[in-house]
Amino acid sequence: MCRFVVGVVALMVTLSAAAPKSATTKPAQNAVVYPSNFPTPTETYSRFAQMDVSGNYFLFWRANSTHIHFETHVKTRGYVGFGISSNGNMYPADVVIGWVKDGKVHFEDRHTIGFYEPIIDDSQDWTLIAGYENDFGTVLKFSRALDTCDEKQDRVIKDGTTKVIFSYHPDDPIHETGLTYHGHGRRGSKSLLLLDLNPTVKELPADTKHFDMKNQQFHLPAVDTYYHCTVFKMPVLPQKHHLVMYEALIDPGNEDVLHHMVLYTCPGKMDDKYDLMQYHCYHEHDPLLQACTGVFLAWAVGGEPFYLPDNAGFPLGTKDDPRFLLLETHYNNPSLKTGVIDSSGMRIHFTPTLRLHDAGVLETGVMVDRFQIVPPEYESFKSRGYCSMECMQRSLTRSTAPEMNVFAVFQHTHLIGKGIKTRIVRNGTEIEPLIVDDNYDFDFQETRLLAHERKLQVGDAIITECDYRSKEKGKFTYGGLSTSDEMCLTFILYYPRMPMSNCLSLPMYGAYISDPGQREGLIQYLETLDWKNQTTRDMFQQNTDQSKYWLVCMDYAGPTSYFRKTAQPDPVTKPYVKPKSDWCSSK
Structure with missing residues (x-):
């Protein structure tokens, strides 16, 4: 993520990619707040996540400066587990277990210290708001303070990455201390930014357009690490625009080899012959390409779409803005996988409705x-x-x-x-x-x-x-x-x-x-x-x-x-x- 040379140090920073192009007008977005496969929560949440691959466990949440509220929708009529772990493992962890039986909600603050049933906490610091069963499964709503002050049995929820763990079982427990083991296929962990303010989905202005920069069926060599670069000519805009959102476009099946992507600005005048030029990023010695060092956007594994705040946008279309961008994609292939053909890339969303700041x-x-x-x-x-x-x-x-x-x-x-x-x-x-x-x-x-x-x-x-x-x-x-x-x-x-x-x-x-x-x-x-x-x-x-x-x-x-x-x-x-x-x- 840095591409210039310092004295004897070849600094060329990291990340790589490649690219076709298209500029399309986006229709007015009466945005669907949640993806179509998500169950409907009981209230509006700006943050949400599918916790498992199979689509059996969904989480919604919101937070303020002192508390956090969760809502889980789980495809089960048995018990539901949810917790916070220091390392992503099922123990040691701060957890809650809940279920609905004969119309009554059972819910307890617990902690784990080994491969056995979670222990009920001395202090019950997670608060049940509601719980019920519906056509999808079991719904639990609950909250807690970010810091419950229970240093021995709870974990503080802080800024930064939180390792969230989850589990479920098809059956209700016989009693509070009679939980049946959930099994390997009904548990997991996911890293989340629980206190992040960036919404998972946000409505864009009606006049927003998008521009795709994607690899064009790039054949990945069977090597451990490869950086693929493509020079990309920006579309000619009739007036100044602001970029207001960007996201990665990842080919299904290639998630395991894409490590990160960066868009760099190319200064000065470049001939149109550079448009869509492709090469190994760190084997090219053209001084014009080596000058493409200013980071424009960056994405790495696990990253979600990013929405800029309403008062700022990245400028496009003026004489001071780059005519060419360099898209660099870093492929990580430690297993030397063969036959990988990739058309992943980046999508930028921009609008002529300008924000206050560049x-x-x-x-x-x-x-x-x-x-x-x-x-x-x-x-x-x-x-x-x-x-x-x-x-x-x-x-x-x-x-x-x-x-x-x-x-x-x-x-x-x-x-x-x-x-x-x-x-x-x-x-x-x-x-x-x-x-x-x-x-x-x-x-x-x-x-x-x-x-x-x-x-x-x-x-x-x-x-x-x-x-x-x-x-x-x-x-x-x-x-x-x-x-x-x-x-x-x-x-x-x-x-x-x-x-x-x-x-x-x-x-x-x-x-x-x-x-x-x-x-x-x-x-x-x-x-x-x-x-x-x-x-x-x-x-x-x-x-x-x-x-x-x-x-x-x-x-x-x-x-x-x-x-x-x-x-x-x-x-x-x-x-x-x-x-x-x-x-x-x-x-």
Whole structure:
């Protein structure tokens, strides 16, 4: 997710795709709020999900600052289970079990600690609102506080990814402590953003059009990782438009090989001969194509359609907007599957009914490079990417406004990432982070709409911090393009659009080497050390944190706007401490 070159570092960031095209007028949308296969809930919910593949378990929910309300529709006349787990497993977990028998609703707050019946909690903190059976099955409505203050038997529902577990059985229990095992085929887990504000479905303006950029029956080679690129000429628009929604179009059956897709802007003038040009993204040396580095949109596995807020849209159709986009699709094929033909891609929805602000995307984090090093044996190793105060100032002082209004964030790392957060440092004092996800799920990567817009200004620096668990991996992990490599990136969606598109960094490891040309020697040396030794692990984390970094930034104008310096990251003189909640003490 970053495509420019830094000195000896080939930065070409990650993700890939390809593309046919079509621009079609969308009829006025009297939007169907729920997909046709969904049962009808008892009230309107902006968030909903099908929990299982077979369509037997459906969840609807809504939340505010203190409580969350759920409604489950399950195709059973027996008991229904629902819960929250730290790891997606059935235990340990905070669960509820409910059923309807002889017209009476049974519902209890429980917890699991092993492969046996969930234990009834001492404190009943989930509240039943309603329960009944209908033609579909069993319906349960219930609510709870985000923090029930039951530290021993409940789990706090936080911002970020929540691992939701579910189960059901065709029969009612004999009594409250006589639950029959649900069986392997009637249980599961799903990662959800329970506190996310972005609606699952939202009505678009009646004059909205859409434009598809799809691979045209691309024959995927039987290789572990492949990046397929297509240059795409944008449709000629008679006036300025705003992009208001985007979504992935995934060929059924190819979900297991599509890892992520990114649309990049191509600056300057490009000849029409580039339209629909296809190639391996990182084997092409045409300087015009290498200049396609500004992130326009990004999608990764698990991502749902994203609706921009009503006050902002990505501009299209003006002289300052790109005539060409580069669609890059990353295929992840570790089983070396053969015979895959793919026509997946992206769809953008745009309207001539303009919003108040032009939106932009800023890519921040760690440069995608082998010099991002994560040794084995860590329960927690922190990689940090810095967008310097100087880069922010260079861009904001050339912008139409002195500050950025951030409305959404997309965070991205790979398989050993267990958490990621985007931190803000203002003149040395760290303030509340933009976003925190302590339960990162590689298979569930969503663009998250913030509950409240956040302002970034001159004097701010951004830190993308990825928390890696390499305990059982047994070998080094390096930054790179493959899924088995690592990344640490944040894409910040904001308005008004400013010149800068990328702001990244890479550690220089000055405690070990004095010249970038010694990088491979450093890697060879590190691989000889005993990483089971705590002192070795602590020393490497410390040396990485205290290293000088390559600090780089670049505008949408491409490599001609490239700025780089080698320096210590901006100091954090006062770390952020989350205020202690008085919620539990006031109950």
